[in-house]
Amino acid sequence: MAGKDRIAEPWGTRTPYAVGEEWPVRVDMHLEDGVTADEVDHWVQTASILHSNGDALDIAVKDDRMVGVRGRAEDRVNHGRLGPKDLYGWQANSSPDRLTRPLMRKRGKLVETDWDTAMELIVKRTNELLEEQGSSAIGFYTTGQLFAEEYYTLGVLAHGGLGTNHVDGNTRLCTATAAAALKESFGCDGQPGSYTDIDHADVIALYGHNMAETQSVLWTRILDRLAGPNPPQIICVDPRMTPVARVATVHLAPRPGTNVALMNGLLHEIIGNGWIDRDYIQAHAVGYSELEQRVKEYPPEVVETICDVPAEKIRETARIIGNAERLLSTVLQGFYQSNQATAAAVQVNNVNIIRGMLGKPGCGVLQMNGQPTAQNTRECGGDGDLPAFRNWSNDAHVEDLARVWNVDPMAIPHYSPPTHVMQMMRYAEDGSIRMLWVSGTNPAVSLPELRRIRSILTQKRLFLVVQDIFLSETAQLADVVLPAATWGEKTGTFTNVDRTVHLSEKAVDPPGEARPDLDIFLDYARRLDLRDKDGQPLIKWHDPESAFEAWKECTRGRPCDYTGITYEKLRGGSGIQWPCNEENPQGSERIYEDGKFWSAPEYCESYGRDLVTGAPLEPDEYKALNPEGKAIIKAAGYLPPHEVPSEKFPLQLITGRTLYHFHTRTKTGRAPQLQDAAPEVWVEMSDGDARSHGIREGDLARITTPRGSVEAKVRISGIRPGVLFLPFHYGYWDTDAGHKPVKAGRAANELTITDWDAASKQPIFKTAAASIRKIKLGSGPSSAPTTTASAPVRPIGWETTGSHNVEVQESLYEAGEGGSR
Amino acid sequence: MKLGLVLHELHRSENDLALELLEASERHKVDHEIYHVARDLAKWSQDHVRAIAEIGKQYGQDLDPEPRHEFNLAEKIRERGSDLLGRKSAPALLMLRDLREIYMKASGVSVDWEMLAQAAQGIKHTDLLDVAARCHPETLRQMRWANSMLKVNSTQILVS
Numbered sequence: 001m002a003g004k005d006r007i008a009e010p011w012g013t014r015t016p017y018a019v020g021e022e023w024p025v026r027v028d029m030h031l032e033d034g035v036t037a038d039e040v041d042h043w044v045q046t047a048s049i050l051h052s053n054g055d056a057l058d059i060a061v062k063d064d065r066m067v068g069v070r071g072r073a074e075d076r077v078n079h080g081r082l083g084p085k086d087l088y089g090w091q092a093n094s095s096p097d098r099l100t101r102p103l104m105r106k107r108g109k110l111v112e113t114d115w116d117t118a119m120e121l122i123v124k125r126t127n128e129l130l131e132e133q134g135s136s137a138i139g140f141y142t143t144g145q146l147f148a149e150e151y152y153t154l155g156v157l158a159h160g161g162l163g164t165n166h167v168d169g170n171t172r173l174c175t176a177t178a179a180a181a182l183k184e185s186f187g188c189d190g191q192p193g194s195y196t197d198i199d200h201a202d203v204i205a206l207y208g209h210n211m212a213e214t215q216s217v218l219w220t221r222i223l224d225r226l227a228g229p230n231p232p233q234i235i236c237v238d239p240r241m242t243p244v245a246r247v248a249t250v251h252l253a254p255r256p257g258t259n260v261a262l263m264n265g266l267l268h269e270i271i272g273n274g275w276i277d278r279d280y281i282q283a284h285a286v287g288y289s290e291l292e293q294r295v296k297e298y299p300p301e302v303v304e305t306i307c308d309v310p311a312e313k314i315r316e317t318a319r320i321i322g323n324a325e326r327l328l329s330t331v332l333q334g335f336y337q338s339n340q341a342t343a344a345a346v347q348v349n350n351v352n353i354i355r356g357m358l359g360k361p362g363c364g365v366l367q368m369n370g371q372p373t374a375q376n377t378r379e380c381g382g383d384g385d386l387p388a389f390r391n392w393s394n395d396a397h398v399e400d401l402a403r404v405w406n407v408d409p410m411a412i413p414h415y416s417p418p419t420h421v422m423q424m425m426r427y428a429e430d431g432s433i434r435m436l437w438v439s440g441t442n443p444a445v446s447l448p449e450l451r452r453i454r455s456i457l458t459q460k461r462l463f464l465v466v467q468d469i470f471l472s473e474t475a476q477l478a479d480v481v482l483p484a485a486t487w488g489e490k491t492g493t494f495t496n497v498d499r500t501v502h503l504s505e506k507a508v509d510p511p512g513e514a515r516p517d518l519d520i521f522l523d524y525a526r527r528l529d530l531r532d533k534d535g536q537p538l539i540k541w542h543d544p545e546s547a548f549e550a551w552k553e554c555t556r557g558r559p560c561d562y563t564g565i566t567y568e569k570l571r572g573g574s575g576i577q578w579p580c581n582e583e584n585p586q587g588s589e590r591i592y593e594d595g596k597f598w599s600a601p602e603y604c605e606s607y608g609r610d611l612v613t614g615a616p617l618e619p620d621e622y623k624a625l626n627p628e629g630k631a632i633i634k635a636a637g638y639l640p641p642h643e644v645p646s647e648k649f650p651l652q653l654i655t656g657r658t659l660y661h662f663h664t665r666t667k668t669g670r671a672p673q674l675q676d677a678a679p680e681v682w683v684e685m686s687d688g689d690a691r692s693h694g695i696r697e698g699d700l701a702r703i704t705t706p707r708g709s710v711e712a713k714v715r716i717s718g719i720r721p722g723v724l725f726l727p728f729h730y731g732y733w734d735t736d737a738g739h740k741p742v743k744a745g746r747a748a749n750e751l752t753i754t755d756w757d758a759a760s761k762q763p764i765f766k767t768a769a770a771s772i773r774k775i776k777l778g779s780g781p782s783s784a785p786t787t788t789a790s791a792p793v794r795p796i797g798w799e800t801t802g803s804h805n806v807e808v809q810e811s812l813y814e815a816g817e818g819g820s821r
Numbered sequence: 822m823k824l825g826l827v828l829h830e831l832h833r834s835e836n837d838l839a840l841e842l843l844e845a846s847e848r849h850k851v852d853h854e855i856y857h858v859a860r861d862l863a864k865w866s867q868d869h870v871r872a873i874a875e876i877g878k879q880y881g882q883d884l885d886p887e888p889r890h891e892f893n894l895a896e897k898i899r900e901r902g903s904d905l906l907g908r909k910s911a912p913a914l915l916m917l918r919d920l921r922e923i924y925m926k927a928s929g930v931s932v933d934w935e936m937l938a939q940a941a942q943g944i945k946h947t948d949l950l951d952v953a954a955r956c957h958p959e960t961l962r963q964m965r966w967a968n969s970m971l972k973v974n975s976t977q978i979l980v981s
Contacts, residue, residue, distance in 0.1 A: 136977050417973070423973075426851070427977055432981035610962055613861075613862065614858065614966070614969070755857050758857075
């Protein structure tokens, strides 16, 4: 037992291990001040929903209150470890400013009301709009914080009941590109890899993936490999000097917006040197010759001029990747939120395909998720797809879904892909979406170009329903606010990026009249009296477990087959990876093991899209590729970003996620240790840029783009020259104005451009042209964390440490001993 | 040989398509996907104009390699107009009309490339065939894009 300040040491104590060995167990525990483990009344099983790792943990309950958390030793994902967000974030649940009663707008002000009144108002407005315009007037925008049961229920009621095509989740902002890239390459969403690939890989390439901050426990796994014998080589592609970059064998810091050129340069070298598996390509892939042709245009010297990365470094990187025996590739926002997002992510898939590095231990691709339940939004029909990976442009799939729901196929809109959120905002702007139901997310801070978003959400003609646990910036603009229960206060399942399904059980009651999201959706469906084609209630379930059983039926025979999983099976042990069915009763660690893909035209989830225009392929075009069970290699040329630096805006602005906060700080901003670790917004710039702008560490600066400006204190960091970085978590809920800037903006999205990747429809947050200017001398250094990518280039006189009650107990077990396993 | 004539016509129609894409882009600045993608796709046609002018020399055609431009002022006025009218639904109908126009013009260009490629094949002019083989697929992608945007937007625009 040892106490650790896990703000100061985010990744905790090393437990080194060698290639192929099992990752040792280390159980992390954090309890409320004054509470010890033996005083806890009971421990309730769940997993984290504050990042996409899906760390399994138990909630400590004492006197019907949450008093702490402890990692689950036996779980395959984290082997007992927890990250700072897991360890401290739970405290937000008991914040005094939780929403406890429904609110509705009266004479411009939100006032308390009761559930009946609030729901009847929503139902009345829904029926009016259905009468006047039809279902095209109604849109749903959901979160990465719900459970599978809830997404599925929303999917059924929206697609099958109301018949609207406008359903999307904020997964759109995080990992719509992950899904798009997997669908392009393999005909289906779902990760080819497993987290255990880290135990086996000899080369791990992280593309635009600051894993140390976004998935700190997974990063711990890599750190433990690096500390053991025969460590893997690490490739890092990131314009910032992240913790990943610091330990990397090679760090490439390309100019933002040039990822496709960089990937093509790497592929040029890999193919040119023959570091490919010809037999695998021949047997298991189509489209290789087009790639071979395309990357000829990208020798390292050409790529150097586009990306500003030395040609020699590109060669060195390609050599390492090309000679890897077990290559794990991971991708995140640095690619997904940038220019040509899908095209770039697909090139990563191509590297693994042409090297034959799929379906074997250590050989994987993890197109990462940003939120733990992102996989569920994508599976259940909450994120621009039909449930259980059914293909909206395959009539047989729509008919099959209609059979599962017992509705007419025409009742399910499938005239085009389900509407993505940016398009929904446009429809709200032009007045054709007139009711928007936002659950558990905060578009007034998280979408690009906030001034525009605020102007859309505040239109009188838009009826805005917000379902949340706090009065977020978005909730403050709503016509009706519904108080929701959250993690720890309700039961359900969710699925992390490596297809591991966890059960999250209710530990305590929600505050006041707050209700689980599932109950809210069920109530809405009941009040609308949605029926199937036999006149029976459309939604036939009534609680989490019966919703899960219904969802399982929907997945039968589809790639994400859940039919072998039950709540009972998930209780007590570890998470289970889908597909889990009669053939794979224990779940499936890896998919595509035999080089067989789910890409057959009659089975695939998507026919794919043109990577530049985004136009969906017609069934015939897809069939012409002849992908029958094969992976699809898609080449792409480089296109410059839509906004490039100019005289007026000479720099490039990137935004991103950081270690101590999560999505608009709704919860993490209310956990004192996390808030103290990164209390205010900052801007990172390079030493050289700072000097040429006459700026010093801690000076207050104004960052401006054609959309607006933000004021932040400067941190001089190891970011590449010409680039500014703003963390995207900061909004206004804890400022005087509440939902918008009073004078100076501080939300990074005041500055970002309204533009998205045409294939994945994911907004581009990482290539705005910007300027910066000092507006006030600093009185000391910026408060940005020193432990992460925002580490200062030279000492500033202090280091980030925990403020109070940060002590975390880490219990280490020798290999084989395994604690309670 | 009437190849010169076809090249001349193709040069004109690619120029026309590029302008149509740019103008539609500006008119629908608040429909951001149309705005951005149409501009990307206009570059393909502009690139084709240069390629046609270059190969045209071999067929005695003196074609301007520079794609046609409009006055900048007109462009700015259209963009501003789009911003101002973005909250009305009438421009949405105009968008469908513009997408239809792009689709029709791109179809015309596609047919021209088809004819040219056939002729080039017949007389074994590989240079010309290469140009057609490089440009024609991009024209088809322009068509499919216009078609897909029509599919995505028609329902919402026409039923609301």
